[in-house]
Amino acid sequence: MAANRSQGSYYTLFLGAATVLCAGIFLWSGAMGKLLFLIGAAGIAGSLYGMFRIKSLEGRTALKPSPLVMKLIGAGASLLGWVITLFGMHLTPSVTGRLVLALVGIGVSLFGIIVILPAAFNKNAVWKS
Amino acid sequence: MKTFRNLFLCFVVLALALAVGVAVYAQVPASAAAPPAAAPAPSPSTAELATAASKAPTTNDLAKGDPGGSITGTVNDVPVSDSKTGLTLGDTANQVGQNKIAINFVWTLVTGYLVMFMQAGFAMVESGLTRVKNANHTYMMNFFVYTVGLFSYWLIGFAIQQGGSAGNSNLGGLNSLSIEHTTAIFGKMWGIFGGTGFFLSGHPYDVGVMVLFLFEMVFMDTALTIVTGACAERWKFLAFAVSSSIMGALTYPLYANWAWGGGWLSQLGSNNQLGHGYCDFAGSGVVHAVGGITALAVSMIVGPRIGKFNRDGSSNPIIGHDVSAVLIGCFILAFGWFGFNPGSTLGASANGNLRIGTIAVDTMLAGCTGTLGALLYMWMKNGKVDYSMSGNGLLAGLVAITAPSGFVSTVGACIIGLIAGVLVCLSCSFIENVMKVDDPVGAISVHGTCGLWGVLSVGLLADGTSNYGGSWNGVNGSVTGLFYGDASQLVAQLVGISTLIGFVFTFSFLMNLAIEFFVGQRVSVETEVAGLDLPEMGQLGYPEFVLKPEPDVLLHAEKQYALA
Numbered sequence: 001m002a003a004n005r006s007q008g009s010y011y012t013l014f015l016g017a018a019t020v021l022c023a024g025i026f027l028w029s030g031a032m033g034k035l036l037f038l039i040g041a042a043g044i045a046g047s048l049y050g051m052f053r054i055k056s057l058e059g060r061t062a063l064k065p066s067p068l069v070m071k072l073i074g075a076g077a078s079l080l081g082w083v084i085t086l087f088g089m090h091l092t093p094s095v096t097g098r099l100v101l102a103l104v105g106i107g108v109s110l111f112g113i114i115v116i117l118p119a120a121f122n123k124n125a126v127w128k129s
Numbered sequence: 130m131k132t133f134r135n136l137f138l139c140f141v142v143l144a145l146a147l148a149v150g151v152a153v154y155a156q157v158p159a160s161a162a163a164p165p166a167a168a169p170a171p172s173p174s175t176a177e178l179a180t181a182a183s184k185a186p187t188t189n190d191l192a193k194g195d196p197g198g199s200i201t202g203t204v205n206d207v208p209v210s211d212s213k214t215g216l217t218l219g220d221t222a223n224q225v226g227q228n229k230i231a232i233n234f235v236w237t238l239v240t241g242y243l244v245m246f247m248q249a250g251f252a253m254v255e256s257g258l259t260r261v262k263n264a265n266h267t268y269m270m271n272f273f274v275y276t277v278g279l280f281s282y283w284l285i286g287f288a289i290q291q292g293g294s295a296g297n298s299n300l301g302g303l304n305s306l307s308i309e310h311t312t313a314i315f316g317k318m319w320g321i322f323g324g325t326g327f328f329l330s331g332h333p334y335d336v337g338v339m340v341l342f343l344f345e346m347v348f349m350d351t352a353l354t355i356v357t358g359a360c361a362e363r364w365k366f367l368a369f370a371v372s373s374s375i376m377g378a379l380t381y382p383l384y385a386n387w388a389w390g391g392g393w394l395s396q397l398g399s400n401n402q403l404g405h406g407y408c409d410f411a412g413s414g415v416v417h418a419v420g421g422i423t424a425l426a427v428s429m430i431v432g433p434r435i436g437k438f439n440r441d442g443s444s445n446p447i448i449g450h451d452v453s454a455v456l457i458g459c460f461i462l463a464f465g466w467f468g469f470n471p472g473s474t475l476g477a478s479a480n481g482n483l484r485i486g487t488i489a490v491d492t493m494l495a496g497c498t499g500t501l502g503a504l505l506y507m508w509m510k511n512g513k514v515d516y517s518m519s520g521n522g523l524l525a526g527l528v529a530i531t532a533p534s535g536f537v538s539t540v541g542a543c544i545i546g547l548i549a550g551v552l553v554c555l556s557c558s559f560i561e562n563v564m565k566v567d568d569p570v571g572a573i574s575v576h577g578t579c580g581l582w583g584v585l586s587v588g589l590l591a592d593g594t595s596n597y598g599g600s601w602n603g604v605n606g607s608v609t610g611l612f613y614g615d616a617s618q619l620v621a622q623l624v625g626i627s628t629l630i631g632f633v634f635t636f637s638f639l640m641n642l643a644i645e646f647f648v649g650q651r652v653s654v655e656t657e658v659a660g661l662d663l664p665e666m667g668q669l670g671y672p673e674f675v676l677k678p679e680p681d682v683l684l685h686a687e688k689q690y691a692l693a
Contacts, residue, residue: 026331051648059655079635102627105627106627
């Protein structure tokens with residue numbers, strides 16, 4: 001299935017609901033703001049549900065399922081590196097110490113992105129078959 | 130004896146008081162001490178203004194024309210607040226202040242228009258580097274990303290990014306952008322996101338805020354359009370639209386707030402004594418690395434194009450269809466960069482803004498050495514000059530100089546550009562051959578890798594000569610890198626890099642994984658083989674062209690998928 005009317009309709013709903021949701025945040029201090037926020041959130045959920053419903057009509061893509069856990073581990077490693085860098089700023093006041101910890105953090109993040117995630121996505125890559 | 134001593138002390142005190150009184154009296158202007166006159170004489174400045182007004186050209190003089198431009202724009206053009214009093218010093222001072230703000234408004238708006246025109250350059254580069262059968266789809270992604278990005282940014286993105294950025298004297302103070310949500314960590318307050326500016330309504334309905342919005346919006350759109358290049362030729366238009374909406378509303382504004390909107394990265398200097406905090410003058414990190422890193426996350430999820438990789442993991446080149454579009458697009462981008470970097474002063478008048486000359490030359494030189502680096506590297510490596518890598522070399526140099534352009538010398542700019550030019554070639558090869566990520570236009574390397582290099586280079590090569598009003602990010606003095614004596618600035622830059630690859634990547638990855646679940650990121654095999662123009666757009670990019678069959682290796686792969 002290529003682009004179609006349903007896609008256009010659900011995306012229009014998505015944008016409209018996002019507008020209402022943002023209006024809700026803008027007017028959050030009043031009751032109307034909270035109401036708009038809820039309506040907007042419901043609209044976004046509805047649009048995503050609609051997109052999910054027509055997703056299967058797209059047909060087969062040139063992708064094979066890859067292990068979700070490994071993807072999440074890769075993303076987690078990337079995030080962990082950032083956390084190491086942040087805490088490094090508070091562990092030591094010395095510039096050298098902070099420099100080393102920042103580099104360690106960057107290294108951990110890169111390991112997640114360059115090593116773990118490609119391994120996850122390429123494990124069952126369609127071009128391998 | 131005691132009485133005599135007391136009398137002596139009283140005399141001394143009185144003498145001192147008299148001496149102080151005389152000294153103070155001597156400091157008071159004679160006019161203040163004089164009794165008020167019935168009709169005060171005009172002060173020297175008022176008299177000078179009156180003299181200047183009397184010497185100003187008359188209407189008759191101006192009616193004769195002014196071919197030399199010497200009598201146009203005189204004291205007669207300064208507005209007078211009270212016609213009875215005539216021109217006063219206060220009127221003149223107000224006009225000087227408004228002139229400063231007007232110069233800065235015009236400068237920021239015009240440079241913003243230049244950056245907006247970069248969208249055309251991106252569209253041409255990306256479409257030129259893809260195949261004819263996907264030209265309409267690629268152009269349309271570049272076209273629509275402007276609209277969807279602008280809309281999302283107006284709704285909420287600008288408020289998150291700049292909602293707490295009051296205090297910019299270049300644009301009149303921006304005092305209505307006054308809410309920055311903060312959190313206390315380890316006893317220090319850190320900015321997380323802004324809270325005013327939704328729909329540009331309420332107090333931010335302000336002339337200065339509008340100028341800032343226009344300028345920041347076109348920057349945000351630059352980041353969004355980077356992703357469309359990396360995912361070209363297989364990204365479903367609906368998924369692209371949803372993903373770009375989220376990026377314009379959340380991903381980009383959040384990081385931009387941390388760096389430019391008074392957020393925690395900019396506070397690393399004042400809170401943690403790390404140089405001047407994270408310094409990213411025009412956005413190597415905020416714009417380009419955010420775009421490039423998000424492009425990496427989405428291209429991993431979307432997967433490589435059919436036929437890009439062979440069974441043994443080796444890759445096949447998939448040649449773009451229009452070299453002229455690519456190289457003209459690169460020139461348009463280089464032209465727009467003169468808005469991107471010098472415009473980031475947000476003004477041309479006061480606060481050290483005359484450094485715009487150095488910034489523009491730095492930009493020009495880094496683009497030059499970036500091209501040299503890439504072109505010569507490919508020529509020496511492959512024996513041929515590669516047009517796509519030469520163009521990418523130009524862009525790599527420009528991307529890399531974006532963060533340091535306000536802080537480095539011309540020699541520093543040349544070094545930064547040259548390294549970026551070689552780096553982009555190495556990075557393209559690494560991402561394609563080692564990570565097996567398919568990036569049709571090299572956007573991840575140009576904007577992601579070289580964006581990170583640009584951020585790092587501030588911490589190395591900032592020469593400590595810039596002075597934007599005496600301080601940067603609330604820390605007095607000039608931004609100075611490791612090679613000029615401040616190692617702590619390098620640490621601040623590394624924290625920014627870690628945030629980009631640790632937080633921004635993960636956030637983008639998880640968001641787009643959710644889009645993959647709900648929407649599906651990739652078009653079907655049939656659509657991809659046929660080309661995205663007809664199935665997704667309903668119209669061929671070049672309807673009167675006779676398409677040549679794909680090269681054998683791609684044709685074979687496509688047939689396999691179509692039959693399977």
